[in-house]
Amino acid sequence: MSRYLIRRVIQGIFTLWVIVSLVFFLYFIAPHDPARLLAGKTVTPGLVENIRKSLGLNLPIWQQYLNYLGRLIHGNLGLSYFLKQPVTTIIAREVPVDISLAIPAGIIWLALGLSIGILSARRPRSIWDRSATVFVLTGLSTPTFILGLLLLYFFYYILTSHGIAIFPGAGSWTPFQTNPLQWAHDLLLPWLTLALISAATYARLSRSTLLETLGEDYVRTARAKGLSERRVVYRHALRAAMTPITTQFGIDLATVLGGAIITETVFGLPGLGQGVVVAISRQDLPLIQGIVLVAAAFIVVANIVVDALYAVLDPRVRLT
Amino acid sequence: MSLAPFEGRTQLLDPGDLPPEAAQGIEGRSPLRLALARLRTDRIAIVAGGLIVLMALLAVLAPIISSVTGHNPYNNNLLTGTTSFGQPLSPGQGGYLLGTDNVGRDILVRIAYGAQISLMVGILATLIATVVGTVIGLVAGYYGGWIDAVLARLMDTVLSFPYVLLAIVLASVFGASLPLTIGVIAFFSWAAIGRIVRGQTLSHREKEYVEAAHAAGAGDLRIMFVDILPNLVAPIIVLGTLLVPTAIVFEATLDFLGVGVGPPTPTWGNMLSDAQNSGFVNWWFWIFPSIALLLTTLGFNLLGDSVRDALDPRTERIFATRRKGAKSGGGAPAGAGAVPAAGEAGS
Numbered sequence: 001m002s003r004y005l006i007r008r009v010i011q012g013i014f015t016l017w018v019i020v021s022l023v024f025f026l027y028f029i030a031p032h033d034p035a036r037l038l039a040g041k042t043v044t045p046g047l048v049e050n051i052r053k054s055l056g057l058n059l060p061i062w063q064q065y066l067n068y069l070g071r072l073i074h075g076n077l078g079l080s081y082f083l084k085q086p087v088t089t090i091i092a093r094e095v096p097v098d099i100s101l102a103i104p105a106g107i108i109w110l111a112l113g114l115s116i117g118i119l120s121a122r123r124p125r126s127i128w129d130r131s132a133t134v135f136v137l138t139g140l141s142t143p144t145f146i147l148g149l150l151l152l153y154f155f156y157y158i159l160t161s162h163g164i165a166i167f168p169g170a171g172s173w174t175p176f177q178t179n180p181l182q183w184a185h186d187l188l189l190p191w192l193t194l195a196l197i198s199a200a201t202y203a204r205l206s207r208s209t210l211l212e213t214l215g216e217d218y219v220r221t222a223r224a225k226g227l228s229e230r231r232v233v234y235r236h237a238l239r240a241a242m243t244p245i246t247t248q249f250g251i252d253l254a255t256v257l258g259g260a261i262i263t264e265t266v267f268g269l270p271g272l273g274q275g276v277v278v279a280i281s282r283q284d285l286p287l288i289q290g291i292v293l294v295a296a297a298f299i300v301v302a303n304i305v306v307d308a309l310y311a312v313l314d315p316r317v318r319l320t
Numbered sequence: 321m322s323l324a325p326f327e328g329r330t331q332l333l334d335p336g337d338l339p340p341e342a343a344q345g346i347e348g349r350s351p352l353r354l355a356l357a358r359l360r361t362d363r364i365a366i367v368a369g370g371l372i373v374l375m376a377l378l379a380v381l382a383p384i385i386s387s388v389t390g391h392n393p394y395n396n397n398l399l400t401g402t403t404s405f406g407q408p409l410s411p412g413q414g415g416y417l418l419g420t421d422n423v424g425r426d427i428l429v430r431i432a433y434g435a436q437i438s439l440m441v442g443i444l445a446t447l448i449a450t451v452v453g454t455v456i457g458l459v460a461g462y463y464g465g466w467i468d469a470v471l472a473r474l475m476d477t478v479l480s481f482p483y484v485l486l487a488i489v490l491a492s493v494f495g496a497s498l499p500l501t502i503g504v505i506a507f508f509s510w511a512a513i514g515r516i517v518r519g520q521t522l523s524h525r526e527k528e529y530v531e532a533a534h535a536a537g538a539g540d541l542r543i544m545f546v547d548i549l550p551n552l553v554a555p556i557i558v559l560g561t562l563l564v565p566t567a568i569v570f571e572a573t574l575d576f577l578g579v580g581v582g583p584p585t586p587t588w589g590n591m592l593s594d595a596q597n598s599g600f601v602n603w604w605f606w607i608f609p610s611i612a613l614l615l616t617t618l619g620f621n622l623l624g625d626s627v628r629d630a631l632d633p634r635t636e637r638i639f640a641t642r643r644k645g646a647k648s649g650g651g652a653p654a655g656a657g658a659v660p661a662a663g664e665a666g667s
Contacts, residue, residue, distance in 0.1 A: 015477050019486070026493045137625070141617040143569045145576050146610045149596065157600040261484050262573060266596070276485060277577060280492040288489060295482040303480060 001311070008307060012300040019296045020289065024068060027285050028061055055081065068289075077293070078286035080279075087290035090275065095294070097271030100176060100183065101190055101263065102256035108195035110249060113202020120203070121210035122233060132203055139200020148193040148266035155189060171268035190267045194260060198252055205248060209241040216240075243314050247306050254302030258295025351554065351631070358630035365626035371619030375435050375612070382432035391426035393433045393586040411604050419604040421594060427604065430586035431612050437587045438616060441502055442568040448506035449567075450560045453513030454552070458544045460514070461521025472518065478511040484573065491579035498581045501574055505567045513559050517552055524548045554631040561624035565617035572613055588613045 052058050056067065071078060077087035116136075120129035155167040167189055174182040213219060214237050222236045223229075259273030268274070272291050279287040359365045378385075386392060411419040411427075418427040460471035487504045494500050524530065525548070533543050574580030575589020576596075583590050588609040595606030 011473075015480055018477055019481065023486075023489055026489065137618065137621055141565060141614060141621045143572055143613060143617070145573065145592065145596075146613065149592070149606060149610070153600050153603070153606075255482060258482050259485065261488070261577065265577060277488065280488055280579070283492075292482070292485055292489065295485050296480075299480050299482055 001308075005304070005308065008304045012304055015300055016293065016296055020069075020072070020293055021065075023289055023292050024065060027283075027288075072293075077290040080287045081284045082279075082282050083284075083287070087286050090287060091272065091290055091294055094270060094272045094275045094291075095257075096175065097173065097264070097269050098257050098259060098273070100187060101194065101260055101269065101271065102253055104184075104187070105191040105194040105198075105256065106249070106253045108191060109198040109202060109252075110245075112195060113199040114206050114245070116199065116203035117206025117210060118233070118238070121207045121214065124211065129207075132207070136200045136204045139197055140204070142197060144193060144197050144262045145266050147197060148190075148263060151189045151193055152266070170266065173269050190260075190263050190269060193263050193266070194256060201248065201252075202245065206241060206245055209244050210237055213237040213240045240314065243310060246309055246313060250302040250306035250309075251299060254298040255295075258298040259291065355554075355627070355630040359626060362626050362630065364622055365630070368619045368622035368626060371615050372623065375439060375616045375619065378432045378612075379435035379439050382429070382436055385432045386429050389426060389429060391429045393425065393429045394584055408602055408605075418608050419602075421591070421605055422598050422602075425586075427591070427608055430591060431588070431608055433586040434588040434591065434609065435612065435616075437498070437581060437585065438568050438571060438613070441498070441505065441571040442564045442616075442620070445502045445505035445509065445567040445571075446560055446563045448502070449509035449563060450513055450556060452506065453510035454517050454549070454556060456510070457514040457517025458521050458549065458552075461518040462525055462540065462544050462548070464522075464525075468518070471514075475511040475514050475518070478508065479515070481508065483508040487570070487574060488577060488579045491574060496574075496579050496582045498585075501571055501580050504574070505570045508570075509563055509567065513556065513563070516555055516559060520552050520555065521548055524551055558624060558628040558631060561620060561627050565620035565624075568613070568620070569617055 049058075056064060059067070068078075075088070077091070079085065080087055080090060083090060116132045120126075120132040123129055152170060156169045159166055160169070168186050172186040174186050176183045210233075214233070216237075219232060219237050222232045227236075259271060259276055260269075261273035261277060263269070264271045264273035265277060272295065276288060276291040276295075279291065382393075408420045408422055418431065421427055421430070456471055456475070460468045460475075487508065490504050490507075491500060521544075530543055530547060533547050538547065571580055572587070572589035572592070575587045576593045578593060580589055581587050583594070591609040592606050592613075595602075595609070598605060
């Protein structure tokens with residue numbers, strides 16, 4: 001087990017290194033010059049040269065790359081070209097938004113998706129199952145930004161223009177520590193957007209795996225022993241069906257933690273996703289690098305945690 | 321993706337031309353024929369196909385719609401397209417069926433041209449991803465050893481990329497354009513197909529027919545592409561069909577975020593991005609492109625589900641019981657019974 005984990009961590013670091021290097025060299029191929037962008041509208045060649053020197057952009061590319069990796073190992077993500085703040089400070093400011101988004105939304109989509117999946121797997125081809133299928137297919141076909149816009153239109157624009165101002169519009173964000181109630185109020189529509197889309201995947205996944213496990217011999221044995229249907233479904237079948245759901249959940253949660261780019265853009269939330277979109281529009285390489293690294297790290301860590309959880313959830317799995 | 325491996329192997333009457341009893345009596349129908357016969361009796365597949373044909377027609381007819389209405393997708397029809405106060409026209413006003421946008425462009429014409437981009441990106445990106453994924457998956461699964469180790473690691477790495485994020489980075493570095501958008505989508509999609517093909521190839525490699533081919537002196541390429549590949553066509557078709565809506569949504573998302581096919585090209589994502597920037601007052605700015613996008617992705621998703629059911633031999637059971645039920649109900653033709661919801665069987 002520990003050997004397995006060590007190997008996975010090394011693989012994870014390798015993946016992160018590939019991603020970081022990819023982004024680094026991409027920006028060297030790019031025909032953009034951040035020094036020129038920073039110099040603003042009144043440019044003199046001397047000014048651009050000075051900026052280039054101060055950013056270390058005049059060094060040969062391999063030296064810049066090694067310097068960058070060296071700083072990275074010490075946990076230094078550099079200074080943002082535009083905001084002139086350490087990238088770590090900016091990320092630390094943006095991550096709470098994504099945590100606030102991911103965890104409640106994750107709970108909603110898991111609860112919703114699992115209930116729908118269990119309901120339709122227990123009564124296949126019933127009216128419930130049919131309605132669930134419609135929900136799943138609609139959810140899978142709806143782009144996130146369209147659902148977000150729809151929710152904003154009906155719950156914010158239409159209600160507010162009729163004098164019922166229940167839901168806030170885009171751009172509302174209150175930190176949890178400031179006012180937990182206001183926090184939840186501001187995030188309700190973003191949570192719903194993320195949750196409804198993802199719940200579809202979970203409903204489909206839990207239905208198909210549950211249907212499969214319900215046909216297994218050990219389930220028949222459990223029924224033959226005279227266990228209640230409830231116990232058979234929840235204790236025997238569902239436990240085995242949880243393995244693929246855990247995998248999916250770990251990776252989905254990590255993706256949102258690393259920046260729900262679309263949801264944040266639609267609802268104007270100041271998280272990593274919006275941060276990176278702005279950073280990209282400004283060619284702010286250190287900030288882009290930092291956010292990409294953090295986002296990828298969330299996914300890599302989630303992958304390792306999920307694999308380790310396999311062994312806990314399913315006693316048949318041995319990690320070697 | 322070519323269906324050629326299935327063609328010419330059997331000479332059969334079209335099962336649709338025969339009464340159901342006779343059609344059932346035919347032996348040796350190829351899997352593709354069976355699947356097509358199943359699809360034809362699946363109402364949901366027909367609806368899905370209808371939606372896709374509708375969008376394809378919209379795309380093909382875009383220039384005609386443009387010339388009939390006299391509205392160019394790029395032109396700001398400042399004189400006829402806006403009110404005398406410069407406000408956009410709502411649907412139906414002044415000969416604009418779906419209204420005009422902020423600068424007086426005809427929304428209907430732009431949606432029709434947007435269908436061209438969406439379908440082209442969806443299908444091209446899927447084709448590239450499918451071909452690349454299939455070849456890499458076959459090579460990895462067939463050769464095994466260090467080749468497999470490297471390729472499998474590569475696929476895992478691509479699959480663990482935060483892909484929307486890296487797609488925006490790529491698009492911003494190279495500048496948004498149509499070929500780049502297609503390339504980016506294909507780049508992040510091939511690994512999903514590669515992984516499945518690799519897994520299937522691993523198990524097929526051990527089968528007797530591969531051993532027989534070896535014994536007969538077949539080369540590696542021949543075994544991979546002539547012997548093994550035809551057995552993998554079913555899962556590849558299913559994955560490919562389901563990849564198209566993903567690619568279409570991906571493209572619209574990149575446009576919406578401002579890093580796809582840039583404005584003023586009429587794409588659904590660009591239209592929605594413009595709409596978001598202009599608020600909600602003019603609902604027709606975004607409701608029509610949203611509907612177009614939704615119907616397209618829904619069509620492909622429904623079709624993908626039906627294709628999977630049709631290609632999966634386990635579905636035969638369900639179709640058989642349905643047929644029996646239909647007969648006892650007074651000899652109604654096959655498929656007239658309760659149509660199982662898409663995705664119901666063997667998913």
